[in-house]
Structure formats: structure tokens, C-alpha cells
Amino acid sequence: MAQGGIGSSVKRKEDARFLTGRGTYVDDIVRPGQTHAVFVRSPHAHAKIKAVKTAEALKAPGVVAVLTGADLAADKVGNLPAGWLIHSKDGTPMVEPGHMALVADKVRHVGDQVAVVVAETKDQAREAAALVEVDYEPLPAMVGLAQAIAPGAALVHDQAKANTCYDWHLGDKAATDAAFAKAHKVVTLDLVNNRLIPNAIEPRAAIGEFDRVTGDLTLYTTSQNPHLIRLLLSAFTMGVPEHKLRVVAPDVGGGFGSKIFHYAEEFVTLWAARRIGRPVKWTATRSEAFMSDAHGRDHVTHCELALDKEGRFLGLRERTLANMGAYLSQFAPSVPTYLHATLLAGCYTTPAIYSEVRAVFTNTVPVDAYRGAGRPEATYLIERLVDVAAREMGMDRVDIRRKNLIPKDKFPYQTPVALQYDSGDYQATLDAALKKADWAGFEKRRAEAKARGKLRGIGISTYVEACGIAPSAVVGALGGRVGLWESAHVRVHPTGSITIFTGAHSHGQSHETTFAQLAAEKLGVSTDQVEVVHGDTAKSAFAMGTYGSRSLAVGGTAIVNAIDKIIAKGKKIAAHLLEASEGDVDFKDGKFTVRGTDRAKAFGEVVLAAYIPHKYPANLEPGLEESAVYDPKNFTFPAGCHICEVEIDPDTGVTQVIAFTAVDDVGTVINPMVVEGQVHGGVAQGIGQALLEGAQYDDQGQLLSGSFLGYTMPRAGDLPSYQVGTEVTACTHNPLGVKGVGEVGAIGSPPAVIGAVCDAIGVRHIEMPATPERVWRAIRDAKKA
Amino acid sequence: MQDFSFHKPQNLAAAVDTLKKRPEAKALGGGQSLIPVMKLGLAAPSDLVSVAGLAELRGIKVDGKELVVGAGMTHAEVADSAEVKKAIPALAALAGHIGDAQVRNRGTLGGSLAHDDPAADYPAAVLALGATVVTDRRKIAADDFFRGLYQTALGADEIVTSVRFPIPEKAAYAKFAHPASKFALVGVMVAKGPAGVRVAVTGAGPGVFRQADMERALGGRWAADALAGVAVKAEGLNADPYGSAEYRAHLIGVMARRAVAAAG
Incomplete structure (x- = not known):
């Protein structure tokens, strides 16, 4: 096997530049004659614009x-x-109200863009921006979901009656109601999935550039999907054909979904550059990031679970209000619907499910996909219901899950909410996690903590998610306006080194390493011989980019398919060189061999022959590079079990996560170290959601948590040393058997954390984030009761 | 941030002179409070007069029954000082938990007191220990120094040069950090010293304040459980999404008990 192939923890090729501060981010780029843009933003949540005075x-x-x-x-x-x-x-x-990049009629959230000032320096632009005078006529701010749908509520958009974007449903209502009618027990729960602010470490930035002679436009931007941005610029915002548009997303410092979307600012810098004929650069301040990056989650849900006498799930139904914020961000409509309700079976055999989701406009920052996008909300809802059901049925939390898990011999498994899970072994991840976390020994640890005056609790979550998005035909049937395939181009150079061009974009995912490992594995070369190129529409073919844990399952498959074409062509060349029939040539470990003989040609020899075709098959083109596109046949379904242990200080309500165990089945693992890193990061964000993070608006629509003074990002000291493991069932519909790991940490962990808090203090439910004050109040209320 | 002129005077007299001549000037210590405030556009001084490095503001020594700490000493220097650790270990511990390492390496005692952030740690120590704030022209008792939200007794051109802390018999500081900012949501310093028992609370209200009921209770008997009967009122305390006034009032009790227990 080649060094660095599938399954080896190759150190990241990216690290040399990232760890020495030599990355090239958008803000590092300086273009000749560059000017600087600063946006004038609304201080009001909702107000008519009466005049914008720019003379001063x-x-x-x-x-x-x-x-x-x-x-x-x-x-x-x-x-x-x-x-x-x-x-x-x-x-x-x-x-579908319009969303103008600079608003002219009225502002709809604090931070809405009203004007842009372009100046020679950033300071000059900032000082001049303060001189733009906007006359506002404040309108009532619709901040909370309940307030926004109440009779007589002020309208965020006149055409959206009762501030409703849509009122959607999924599932068989009659069958679900029938299941509830015959239930032995119905468990109900009201819960909030708290609004999160992504806070990638690199704020968004953009440079627009225009060549007056050629008419070419170039946008450098912090994007997870430069081709998608080019498509939207071309077809919608700029109206310029693609061949005159180049979008470059260089090193990008984290996205978590928030850098998928086509934002006003990047378009405005490009448009302004064309107007003034000079490059225009904009970099968000952290304060701007808080009030203009799309937020995540923000659901208010009523849910119910019907059970029989033995604790088997008979039906699940829910009603969710989903906050869209002030405008529809690109993928916002899909998040609480097809990325949420379709997951409501979870990893259980619940036969009847019905979901109603009403999407609501409010005077807050738009809400869209954030790590997990819809699936953390589904998982949280299911797992909280299951915990409450166990409590109310007097059952053990593990037993009730075990009883309802989809058995491993039932795959492919068709859920009642549209998805068909291809593979999984939920008992295996559950058993492995219970063992790793020493679930059985917990009561001893609880007693020991009690002796120290601490309340110790343990929580568990068993989850499944759908990622590797997605079959284009399915997406289209469900309302998606894009295809979700991925492209790859593999170029083998004359001396055998390789460049892989991918449409996926790496902004923390380590593609430059893991994609090189695919080539190493398939072609028997070292990862040092492989370069991965991404993030530039001028270099790679059209593709959809990175989100929804799709890069490996979809983009990686495209790469593998292109490599298979390379191998197939190599076999033709080798057969010719070895004077054998093509059907008798095998390729393994970097060598073409003739079956049953000792005749062989090394990969490098065949490559050289392709470029110096002195002895070469007739009718075969010289050179060795191939393209492939891959449109997945199904979603992929990573699953697993997360277990969290906390200790709570009863005097203050402070919760410390003592231990966290994650055993995930993400399919075939390419680089175990990278997989662990992805799980670590995702779990950190899940713990953040459960205990620390939460956007807070006052009733005027001012963002109280508009800086790190008021918004709690997880710090190292808030996190335990994780125990991470994997169990593998291969995905059945892609050649690598891979599923995806980017989001599992953030999806599986919040209910395990909240379950642990509830277990520690003996309450039925506590809302996220379980801040010290909330926990202290819950302890006090439980004592009173 | 607005443009400003930067001055680096050679001595204290020159620094005071510059402040007197330029009414919109501000003295700059380590820049850990004033610079962020300027970046947010909440202050726009015409001139900054750097005082942190002035010889008159440096040094730590024990002078009779007092520990004297120069106003230009950084939090890290105070935290690491053998003299401070020996004389008032609670003060070294407090300084060692201000902000983060960067803040502790730049921020100064004088800067913190002059800024008087309602959630800063040092004001609790100065008030609980009954310290004296020494300036270029006078001495100000702690009880007279703090005047509520970002307000002190300092004149606009007055520079803190040192703080004289009476060495207590017992003292300790307990802080409940705000989850996001890590400033004190509630910080309580308790001290039993030459001036009797003093309890100072920071973070919870609009400025540092003394808790008279606790002082009486601890004056009677210095023990954590002596505070059991003391009810702390929520009225007038701060509130934000991470801590209502009621929760802060509760935490004052918890932190005071912990401080007393830690002081021994």
C-alpha cells in the first residue's frame, strides 16, 4: 500500500502555512489601486427610510x-x-420577498445595509460613513416568533401576511393521529432550539475588481462555494455572464455554513468596483459579523411522542415555528423543512410521523444553515422526547432507546418521512459508546461527586443524520433550485506528480490532505506527489462546493471516478507496452501487471509513455488527465451515540462537562486524525449550543449579544478531553463507502449534554443554553416542588 | 478610532503638565481599557499621555504596616511579586485572575482604578482592604475614591502614582466570572484588618460597593456560616442575559461565603 493511503493519519499538508501564519486569506490580498468600503448599517430593527443624505x-x-x-x-x-x-x-x-443588497424603502433588522462608502483608506471610509445621514421613521419591531404571528402584528414584508413565509407539513397526519389515539402513553414537550451566531474565526471579506478593457470582473470572497457565488452573481445580482466573472475563495478561516450564502456585501464590492473602475475591498469587523452573518437554528417547537405499554414508539408529531429573520437567505427555506422534518424518525422504528413547520419573518438577522442545519434541531427534539418518555414511563434511558433502534438487518430502511437509510448498525455504536464511557460505573462516580458537594449527571443521545447532499433529481422534486452534484479533474503530469482540481472548498476540512490520500491509495503514489487545487472558478470546473458534509461523499467520489478513468486509460497504455491484452492487465500498488506473468510496468513508466507516446496504442489520445462528475444516488446517513457527563455546582448552577464520549459511524475513514478533529470541533459547538451560546435580542430588536462580551463562544476551559471512536458500516451507494463527518459532532451532542444536566439536577427538561442562572433556578424550583 | 496625539513624558511632572495643558487629553496606562473604549468610538481623546513606564509609578514595597504598589505595575507583576504574595496573598491571587495573560502583561493597577469599570477586580481589593490611593498631588481613601459607574474622585489631570494597602490579618477574593466576558459577574473581597472587617462587591452593581450587613455579621464572628442569615437585596443590582439582579444577589452570598472560607 502507498504511504498515506486510506486509513492513515497523514499530517495535514495545510498545517505548514496555517501554523506559521502564511495562509492567504482575502484580507491578506492587496490589489493595485485598491479602495476600501465601509457599510452604513441600520441602527433600527424596523424603520422606514425617509431620506439618505450623502452630500457631507x-x-x-x-x-x-x-x-x-x-x-x-x-x-x-x-x-x-x-x-x-x-x-x-x-x-x-x-x-418570497425581494432582498436588495442596499435597502431603499425600509430597514428590517439592526445591521441592514443602507449605503456603502468607498474611500482611499479604510479609516477615511469609516469616518465618511459616519457622515451619511439617514432619516428613519421607526416602526414596531417584530422580534419574537410569537409576537410576529400575533394578530395585528406589524408586517416585516407587506406581502407576507401574519409574517408567514410558508406553512408546510410532512408525513401522514391521519396515520399519526391514529397512532396517538391507540397509545398507552403520550409524552409532550415544548422546547426552544436556541439561535446561534456562527462566528467563524475569519470575518467575511471581499475584493471586487473590474478590468475596463476586457470587461472581466473578479471577486475574491470568503466563500465555501465560489462557483455557486459566480452563478448567483451571473444569473441574479450582477447579471454578467460567467465567462466574464471569476470568483476566488482562497484560504478561508472557517464557515460552518455561514459562508455558503451569497451576501450583499460581496456583491456590492464587485458592483462598486465596476462603477468606479478600481478594486474595492471590504472586511467585516467582528461587530458586523454578529449583525450580518446568517444566524442558525431558532426554532420554537411543541412535540409529542406516543408509546405503547412496553415503551415502543408508535408515533411522533411536532409543530415548529422557524425563524427566517428579516429576509430569506439562500437555503433558509430548506433548513426547517427538508433538512429537519425528514430526520424525525431518527434512528428509531417510529412508524408514523407528522410535522408542521411555519416559517416566520422577524426583524432579526436572517437565519440559515449552520453546522448541522435542521438535523441538530430534529435530533434534539427526538432525543429530548425520548429522555422525557423514559422518565415518565419509569424506564431506563438506554433500554428505551435499545428497544426502538432500527435493527441492523432492516437496512435499507424506509422511514415514514421520505428518507431511505442505506446502512447502519446503531446497536454497535451504542454498545461501543456505553463501554467507552463506562456507563455501567456511573452511579459510583455520582456518589463520589456528591461527597464533594457536586451534582453529577450523565446523558446519552443516539442519532442519525442525512448528509452527502444530494441527488439532484430528489432536490429538484423538493423545491431546490440547484443541482447538487460535484466535479473533479485529475491531471497526471508527465513525471508522475498529480494535481487534483475539485469543486469542493476546504475551509478547515483538510481536503488538501485527505483528497491527496485518495490519489495515494488508488494510484500508489505518495501524498507529497499530489496537490489539491480548489477555490477558484478559473481553475476548477463548475461544482457546488462544501456544506452538508458532502465534500468527500460527493466530491471525493467524483475524484475517485476520475482516477478510475486514469487507471482505465493506463491499462490500455500498459497493455500496449507489455504486449498483452487490456483485459489481462491489473493495476495494484502503483504497478500495472499482466495477470499470470511477472511482466509489469510502474505507474510512472505508463505516465511517461502517455506524454512521450513513441510506443503508444493507435486511436488513443496522448496525455493523462480525466474529469468526472458525480451526482449521488442517495443521501448518506452517519449515525452514532454521544454520552456526556457533567458536574454541577448547586450553589451557583455552573455546569462543567467532565467527560464526553462520541462513537460515530461515518462510513469508511480516510484520515482518522482528521475525523477526530472534525468530531472534536463539532462537539465543541454542540456543547456551546447546549451550555453557552445563544443570540439575545431586546424587545426593540437590538442585538444584546453583539460581541464576545455578551455572546459566549466555547473556550478550551469549557471543554473536556474527548473520547472519540468510530464504528464502520460502509455507505452502499458510493465507491469509497464514506458517509461524512463534518456535522455529526454538532448534531449528536446537544441532547447528550442537556440530558446530563437534567439527570444531575433531577428535572424533566431545561432549555438551552443551560446557563448557570437557568440551572440554579431549575435546582431551586425542583427543591420547592 | 479617531486620530490622537501620543505623548511619552520623561517624568510625572511632565505628564501632569501635558494633561493640564490639553483638556481633552487622557492618561494611558497599559491601554487595556481605554484603547478598546476608543476603538468602539465611546471615547475620543485628543491626546494620550503614556504614564505606565514612569519611574514614579513603578515598584512594590512594604512600608511599615502597608504594602505599597506602584500604579504602573502590571497585573502580572503584582501577581508574581514575592512581596505581594507574602504580605497580601489575596491581592496577588486577584491580580493573577484579571482578564487573560495579554491583559495581565499590559494592564496596570493605576489604569484599572482610574477607569473604574464596574466589573473590574482591583476596585474590590482597594475598597475591602481600606487602601489609600496616592496621586501626584494627594491621598484619597478608598471609601472616597469610587463614585459609581466609571466615576472616581480623580481630577481630569490627576495621575494615580501608587496604592497603599494596609496589610490585613485575613483576606480573600472570590470571583464568579461572566460566562462570555470573564469579567466579574460578581466578585467579593473580604478582609479583616486594621480598619476592621470590610466586604467589597464588584460586578454586581453600577460600581464597587461595601456590603454593610455582611461586615456586621463577620465583625461578630469571622466564619462563612456567620453569613447564613444575611439576606442580600436584588434591588439596584445589574441585570443582563447571563445574570439577573436576583441571581447576582444570590451569588454575592455564595462568593462572600467562599471568600471567607478561603481566607481561613
């Missing part, structure tokens, strides 16, 4: 241009599109 700003030193929504309207550009159409129960399409 225009007179300020260094100012090149001050542009407003009126200028956009005059150019007939700048309407940001939604990428997914949801139909309501009654068949009507969702309400």
Missing part, C-alpha cells in the same frame, strides 16, 4: 463614492435570490 460624506477626505439603494435600483441589479422553494400545505408557494 461625499465631501469627506479620500472619498471616492457613496452608493445607496437608489443607485442599485438605477442599475437594475442587486436582488439576492432564495435558492429553495417551499410550498405551503395548501399548495401555495412560499412568500
Whole structure:
């Protein structure tokens, strides 16, 4: 086997530049004649714009241009599109209000962009931006979901009656109601899935550039999917054909979903660059990131679980209010629907499920996909219900799960909510996690903690998620306006080194290493001989980018398919060189051999022959590079079991996570170290959601948690040393058997943490984030009761 | 941040002179409070007068029954000082938990007191220990120094040069850190010293304050359980999403008991 092939923990090729501060991020790029943009943002959550006065700003030193929504309207550009159409129960399409990149009529959230100032320096732009005078007429701010749908509520968009974007459902209502009617026990729960602010370490940034002579436009931007941004710029915001547009997403410092979307600012920098004929650069401040990066989650849910006498799940139903924020971000409509309700079977055999989701506009930052996107919300809902059911049925939390897990011999398994799980062994991940976490020995640890005055609790979550998105035909049938295939191009150079061009984008995922491992494994070369190129529409073919844990399952499969074409062509060349029939040539460990003989040609020899075709098959083109695209046949379904142990200080309510065990089945593991790292990061964000993070608005729509002084990101001291393991059932519908690991940590962990808190203090439920004060109050209320 | 002129005077007199001549000037210690405030546009001084390195503001020594700490000493220097650890270990421990390592290596005692953030740690020590704040022109008792939210007795051109801490018999500081900012959501310093028992609370209210009921209880008997009957009122305390006034009032009790227990 080649060094660094599948299954080896190859050290990351990326680390040399990242760990020495030599990465190239958008803000590091300086273009000749570059100017700087600063946005004028709304201080109001909801207000009519009566006038925007730019004269004073225009007179300020260094100012090149001050542009407003009126200028956009005059150019007939700048309407940001939604990428997914949801139909309501009654068949009507969702309400799809426009979203202008600079608003002219009214502002709809604090931070909404009203104008942009372009100046020679950033300081000059900032000072001039303070001179732009906007006359606002404040309107009532619709902040909370209940407030926004109440009769007589002010409308965020006039066309969205009762501030409703859509009122959607999934599942068989009659069958579900029948299941509840015959239930021995019905468990109900109201819960909130708290709004999160992604906070990638690198704030968003963009540089727009225009070549007056050729008409070429280039956008450097912090994106997870440069091709998608080019498509949207071309078809919607800029209206310029793709061959005149290049989008470059260089090193990107984290995205977690928040850098999928086509944002106003990147479009405005490009549009402004074309207007002034000079490059325009914008880099968000952290404060801007808080009020303009799409937020995540924000569901308010009522859910119910029906059980028989033995604790078998008979039915599940839920009603969710999902916050869209002030505008429809690109994939926002799909998150609480097809990425959420379709997962409500979880890893259980629940036969009847019915979900109703009403999406609501509010005067808050738009909400869209954030690590897990819909699946953490589904997992949290299911696992909280299961814990409460165990409590109310007097059952053990492990037993009730075991009783309802889909047995491993039932795959492929068709759920009542549209998905067909291809493979899994949920008992195996459960058993492995219980053992690793020493679940059986917990009561001893609880007693020992009690002696120290601490309340110790343990929580468990068994989950499944759907990722590797997604079959284009399925996506299209469900309202998606894009295909979700992926492209790859593999170029073998004359002396045998390899460049892989991928449409996937690495912003923390380590593709430069793991994709090189695929080539190492398949072609018997060292990873040092392989370079992975991504993030530039001028280099790689059109593809959809990185999100939904799809890069390996979809993009990696495209790479493998391209490599298979290389091998197939290599066999033709080798057969010719070895004077054998093509059917008798095998390729293994970097060598072409003739079956049953000792005749062989090394990969390098065959490559050289392809470029110096002196002795070469007739009718075969010289050179050795191949392309492939892959449109997946199904979603992939990673699953696993997370167990969390906490200790709580009863005097203060402070919760410390003492231990966290994650055993995940992410399919075939390419690089165990990278997989562990992905799980660590995801679990950190899950613990963050459960205990620390939560966006807070006041009733005027001001973001109280608008900085790190008020928004608690997890710190190293908040996290335990993780115990991470994997169990493998191969995905049945892609050649590598891979499923995806990017989101499992954030999906599986929150209910395990909250379960542990509830177990420690003996309560039925506590809302996220379980802050010290919330926990202290819960302890006090439990004592009173 | 607005443009400003930066001054690096050679001595204290020159620093005071610059402040007097420029009414919009501000003295700059380690820049860990003023610079962030300026970055947020909440302050825009015309001039910054750097005082942290002035010889008159440096040094730590024991002078009779007092520990004298120069106002220009960084939190890290105070935390690591053998003299401080020996004389008032609670003060060294408090300084060692201010902010993060970067803040401790830059921020100064004088800067912290002049800024008087309502959630800063040092004001609790100064008030509980009954310290004296020494400036370029006078001495100010702790009880007279703090005037509520970001307000002190200092004149606009006045520079803190040192703080004289009476060495207590017993003292300890217990802090409940705000989950996000790590400032004190509630910090309580207790001390039994020459001036009797003093309890100072930071973070919980609009400025550092003394808790008279606790002082009476501990004056009667120095023990954590002596505080059991003391009810702390929530009225007038701060509230934010991480801590209501009621929770802060509760934490004052918890932190005070922990501080007394730690002081021994």
C-alpha cells in the first residue's frame, strides 16, 4: 500500500502555512489601486427610510463614492435570490420577498445595509460613513416568533401576511393521529432550539475588481462555494455572464455554513468596483459579523411522542415555528423543512410521523444553515422526547432507546418521512459508546461527586443524520433550485506528480490532505506527489462546493471516478507496452501487471509513455488527465451515540462537562486524525449550543449579544478531553463507502449534554443554553416542588 | 478610532503638565481599557499621555504596616511579586485572575482604578482592604475614591502614582466570572484588618460597593456560616442575559461565603 493511503493519519499538508501564519486569506490580498468600503448599517430593527443624505460624506477626505439603494435600483441589479422553494400545505408557494443588497424603502433588522462608502483608506471610509445621514421613521419591531404571528402584528414584508413565509407539513397526519389515539402513553414537550451566531474565526471579506478593457470582473470572497457565488452573481445580482466573472475563495478561516450564502456585501464590492473602475475591498469587523452573518437554528417547537405499554414508539408529531429573520437567505427555506422534518424518525422504528413547520419573518438577522442545519434541531427534539418518555414511563434511558433502534438487518430502511437509510448498525455504536464511557460505573462516580458537594449527571443521545447532499433529481422534486452534484479533474503530469482540481472548498476540512490520500491509495503514489487545487472558478470546473458534509461523499467520489478513468486509460497504455491484452492487465500498488506473468510496468513508466507516446496504442489520445462528475444516488446517513457527563455546582448552577464520549459511524475513514478533529470541533459547538451560546435580542430588536462580551463562544476551559471512536458500516451507494463527518459532532451532542444536566439536577427538561442562572433556578424550583 | 496625539513624558511632572495643558487629553496606562473604549468610538481623546513606564509609578514595597504598589505595575507583576504574595496573598491571587495573560502583561493597577469599570477586580481589593490611593498631588481613601459607574474622585489631570494597602490579618477574593466576558459577574473581597472587617462587591452593581450587613455579621464572628442569615437585596443590582439582579444577589452570598472560607 502507498504511504498515506486510506486509513492513515497523514499530517495535514495545510498545517505548514496555517501554523506559521502564511495562509492567504482575502484580507491578506492587496490589489493595485485598491479602495476600501465601509457599510452604513441600520441602527433600527424596523424603520422606514425617509431620506439618505450623502452630500457631507461625499465631501469627506479620500472619498471616492457613496452608493445607496437608489443607485442599485438605477442599475437594475442587486436582488439576492432564495435558492429553495417551499410550498405551503395548501399548495401555495412560499412568500418570497425581494432582498436588495442596499435597502431603499425600509430597514428590517439592526445591521441592514443602507449605503456603502468607498474611500482611499479604510479609516477615511469609516469616518465618511459616519457622515451619511439617514432619516428613519421607526416602526414596531417584530422580534419574537410569537409576537410576529400575533394578530395585528406589524408586517416585516407587506406581502407576507401574519409574517408567514410558508406553512408546510410532512408525513401522514391521519396515520399519526391514529397512532396517538391507540397509545398507552403520550409524552409532550415544548422546547426552544436556541439561535446561534456562527462566528467563524475569519470575518467575511471581499475584493471586487473590474478590468475596463476586457470587461472581466473578479471577486475574491470568503466563500465555501465560489462557483455557486459566480452563478448567483451571473444569473441574479450582477447579471454578467460567467465567462466574464471569476470568483476566488482562497484560504478561508472557517464557515460552518455561514459562508455558503451569497451576501450583499460581496456583491456590492464587485458592483462598486465596476462603477468606479478600481478594486474595492471590504472586511467585516467582528461587530458586523454578529449583525450580518446568517444566524442558525431558532426554532420554537411543541412535540409529542406516543408509546405503547412496553415503551415502543408508535408515533411522533411536532409543530415548529422557524425563524427566517428579516429576509430569506439562500437555503433558509430548506433548513426547517427538508433538512429537519425528514430526520424525525431518527434512528428509531417510529412508524408514523407528522410535522408542521411555519416559517416566520422577524426583524432579526436572517437565519440559515449552520453546522448541522435542521438535523441538530430534529435530533434534539427526538432525543429530548425520548429522555422525557423514559422518565415518565419509569424506564431506563438506554433500554428505551435499545428497544426502538432500527435493527441492523432492516437496512435499507424506509422511514415514514421520505428518507431511505442505506446502512447502519446503531446497536454497535451504542454498545461501543456505553463501554467507552463506562456507563455501567456511573452511579459510583455520582456518589463520589456528591461527597464533594457536586451534582453529577450523565446523558446519552443516539442519532442519525442525512448528509452527502444530494441527488439532484430528489432536490429538484423538493423545491431546490440547484443541482447538487460535484466535479473533479485529475491531471497526471508527465513525471508522475498529480494535481487534483475539485469543486469542493476546504475551509478547515483538510481536503488538501485527505483528497491527496485518495490519489495515494488508488494510484500508489505518495501524498507529497499530489496537490489539491480548489477555490477558484478559473481553475476548477463548475461544482457546488462544501456544506452538508458532502465534500468527500460527493466530491471525493467524483475524484475517485476520475482516477478510475486514469487507471482505465493506463491499462490500455500498459497493455500496449507489455504486449498483452487490456483485459489481462491489473493495476495494484502503483504497478500495472499482466495477470499470470511477472511482466509489469510502474505507474510512472505508463505516465511517461502517455506524454512521450513513441510506443503508444493507435486511436488513443496522448496525455493523462480525466474529469468526472458525480451526482449521488442517495443521501448518506452517519449515525452514532454521544454520552456526556457533567458536574454541577448547586450553589451557583455552573455546569462543567467532565467527560464526553462520541462513537460515530461515518462510513469508511480516510484520515482518522482528521475525523477526530472534525468530531472534536463539532462537539465543541454542540456543547456551546447546549451550555453557552445563544443570540439575545431586546424587545426593540437590538442585538444584546453583539460581541464576545455578551455572546459566549466555547473556550478550551469549557471543554473536556474527548473520547472519540468510530464504528464502520460502509455507505452502499458510493465507491469509497464514506458517509461524512463534518456535522455529526454538532448534531449528536446537544441532547447528550442537556440530558446530563437534567439527570444531575433531577428535572424533566431545561432549555438551552443551560446557563448557570437557568440551572440554579431549575435546582431551586425542583427543591420547592 | 479617531486620530490622537501620543505623548511619552520623561517624568510625572511632565505628564501632569501635558494633561493640564490639553483638556481633552487622557492618561494611558497599559491601554487595556481605554484603547478598546476608543476603538468602539465611546471615547475620543485628543491626546494620550503614556504614564505606565514612569519611574514614579513603578515598584512594590512594604512600608511599615502597608504594602505599597506602584500604579504602573502590571497585573502580572503584582501577581508574581514575592512581596505581594507574602504580605497580601489575596491581592496577588486577584491580580493573577484579571482578564487573560495579554491583559495581565499590559494592564496596570493605576489604569484599572482610574477607569473604574464596574466589573473590574482591583476596585474590590482597594475598597475591602481600606487602601489609600496616592496621586501626584494627594491621598484619597478608598471609601472616597469610587463614585459609581466609571466615576472616581480623580481630577481630569490627576495621575494615580501608587496604592497603599494596609496589610490585613485575613483576606480573600472570590470571583464568579461572566460566562462570555470573564469579567466579574460578581466578585467579593473580604478582609479583616486594621480598619476592621470590610466586604467589597464588584460586578454586581453600577460600581464597587461595601456590603454593610455582611461586615456586621463577620465583625461578630469571622466564619462563612456567620453569613447564613444575611439576606442580600436584588434591588439596584445589574441585570443582563447571563445574570439577573436576583441571581447576582444570590451569588454575592455564595462568593462572600467562599471568600471567607478561603481566607481561613
